[in-house]
Amino acid sequence: MSSLKQLFKQNILVKNFCRMWPYIKPYWFRACLGVALTVPVGALDGAVAMFLKPFMDKVMVEKQPHFSAMIPFLIVGFTLLQGILIYSSNYLNTWVATKITIGVKRSLFSKLLSMDTAYFDKHDSGTILFRYSNDADLASAGLVDNLKQFLSKLFSSISLICVLLYNSWQLALIAVVVLGLAFFPTQIVRKKMVEIMTRTVGNAANIMTIYNETFSGNKTIRSFTLEDLLKQKFNNVTDFMFTLTMKMVKGTNWLSPVMHVIMSIGVALVIGCGSYLIISGKITSGNFVAFIAALMMLYTPLKSVGNNYISIQNSFLAIDRIFQILDLQPEIKNHPSAKELRELRKEIRFENVRFNYLPDKEVLHGINFTIPIGQTVALVGNSGGGKTTISNLIPRFYDLSGGAITIDGTNIKEFEQNSLRQKIAMVFQDNFLFSGTVRENILLGNPSASEETMWTALKNACLDEFVKSLPQQLDTQIGERGILLSGGQKQRLAIARAFVKDAPLVILDEATSALDNKSEHIVQKALENLMKNRTVIVIAHRLSTIQNADKIVVINDGNIAEEGTHEELIKRGGAYHALYSMQFRTQETK
Structure with a gap:
């Protein structure tokens, strides 16, 4: 029980959701409704795949005409319903994410106003702008969007796995084992990503500082003819940003090709074993087609997990940076028993x-x-x-x-x-x-x-x-x-x-x-x-x-x-x- 509790605490999604809960709480009903709509959105993926079995068995094999007329309409109907739910979910989630962003920005601005003069002496304007504004957008929108995607994919995966199990438990076992192996590479790159992202944030803040200094010091720049110097400074910073970007690509973009390979191995094993099961009469052609359709719907999102993983980690790191700021305490505080200064007498x-x-x-x-x-x-x-x-x-x-x-x-x-x-x-x-x-x-x-x-x-x-x-x-x-x-x-x-x-x-x-x-x-x-x-x-x-x-x-x-x-x-x-x-x-x- 204690190990389960520890695992729960260490889960990054759960941890960040808990930290953001005070900002979500005022809008919890709409947030829950928007998230709840992702459940049928994901589950309907399995329904669409499931219809392929009777289509293959009743229409392609048994030539039953009433199924050939009915199934396309059902598929279109389910897809239309899924589209309506996706639109409603996106609208609600965007509304909630924007409200959360505003709440976070207000908290950050209040914290900024409470900081000592020494704090502003130690931090440049680019760092202030980036960490107090951009991080709020990245964290809030990312949290809601990632939660929506997580739950949508979770229930989509559950429904699709159910389709796999219904059509062939043997093939489902192969698919799930391969699916589990696919998550190991993501853990390898996470530590490297955190390091690169931290440096990227600092460099992005430097770029904003240069923009601010150029705006405020435009007369000084012209009077001292500093245009070439500022250009070189900006070029150096952007070159470093390019280096960091390529390091990120080098360190993470191998995930997608690796996922493609792992998924292709899973599909190859399923086709090989599925052929044997069809020939031996243990599953029908409809079972196999529905299984393959469900498997492709399950595997396809995982092929681009490398790109999504960067976005998710950016959001989580932004949340960490936000709470680093919100946890700061000004050095100059009121004494617990501070009194009002009414007048100067002597x-x-x-x-x-x-x-x-x-x-x-x-x-x-x-x-x-x-x-x-x-x-x-x-x-x-x-x-x-x-x-x-x-x-x-x-x-x-x-x-x-x-x-x-x-x-x-x-x-x-x-x-x-x-x-x-x-x-x-x-x-x-x-x-x-x-x-x-x-x-x-x-x-x-x-x-x-x-x-x-x-x-x-x-x-x-x-x-x-x-x-x-x-x-x-x-x-x-x-x-x-x-x-x-x-x-x-x-x-x-x-x-x-x-x-x-x-x-x-x-x-x-x-x-x-x-x-x-x-x-x-x-x-x-x-x-x-x-x-x-x-x-x-x-x-x-x-x-x-x-x-x-x-x-x-x-x-x-x-x-x-x-x-x-x-x-x-x-x-x-x-x-x-x-x-x-x-x-x-x-x-x-x-």
Whole structure:
């Protein structure tokens, strides 16, 4: 009993069906009905073969005319019924498979949204697209289709074997033994197929990544004349895909010829033994013809098992990859007793904060400083020194390697992530805008914002006059990633989004560094409006924009070099004075 149970658990079809059951369950009735229709579809194969015996015996041998008129109509009638059942089964199975695919994709997308920022750092876009989208199509459709085919062929095989046994148990024994031998070759290639398919998936993801990079980086490609380099890169990847495809063909396509040989041996043995049984009078000619017809119907699908086996294994591997993703757990989670962050009252404090993106490569080395609520604190320093990392740690895009960040004395890990992030508005150097309208992008800050609130936000962001000049104003499409807007307009739309959010803490990460002087002046005015009556963390490259900050913290190579006001740091003559003097001299030479 235990060995039977173990065999059941190890059955790949059963295992994958059980894992997919939560997605099948809401549609189980239609799924069962669609699958149930495959039973008579398969069973009718045996009925058609069975009619050949009376046709041969009654018509061909005994010359009975009423059978000659009746049997063709019966065969056509059964075939017509089989066709109706096949259509109904296909319709229901496609409906169920599509619903299952949608359910799986929704689960995968929810999982994608729950993953940490570090997860996206480690995986390229091609891998994300392939594993979160293509695998769902391959797994869901494949599972239902394979189950349908499995049951159809199972009941077809049972009915045909019954026909074989009815007509001659001796010949049936030969046919079944040969049938059993035919399944051994499939086990030989399975391990090799898994290895090749895994590499194929990775290579297919690389191809999608190249497409995405070509789309997003088209201006860079043209400006650096990278067309030939990208072509060569794409050619290399597709050549490798060709190599993998041929390895798959080499490793699996011998199955079909082998099946042909095995089946032909079975047919040859049946014909040889059948001839003897007919001559000895143990079976009639009708028995033999019906047997041969049933045998050919039983053996024919097995000849192409090599091709079908690849499709089946692809579906099963896709299911395995899906559940590898669904089993993932984000590293950054809410504490079991996490509480809501209602307001910021006193201060945000960094206490001996350490952080590393990669093991044994620390980026921040024991950072200690305080951000009083209501004040503006600027972070400056050398490129790659850790300024942006500090800003990313406050909303818990990453968790610390050591130390703590506290808000009013409470570790930010004790707050619910959403409530923490709702209190923070961020404006980046390169703000992401979604395809859609101006209205839709502003409402991302607060979906319930009124029309008046949106126009007030646009006015504070110095963008209201531009939006009013647009043909459809708030309902104007801005294109994917805001491609129809200039750099300054994108920044001001992002600032308007931050205004609508109305968060007490604002983080500005190099928000004007990518703009020309004219755009920077307008955006800086919008940022000053945003900073009023809020706690602000400014990461700035141009020191002229942060001279009025309440505190300036100089961060070099993951350490705090010094902190103070602009005047204090200039008088001190340290790292900040050196940075300021360098920029001042650069501006004078211009």
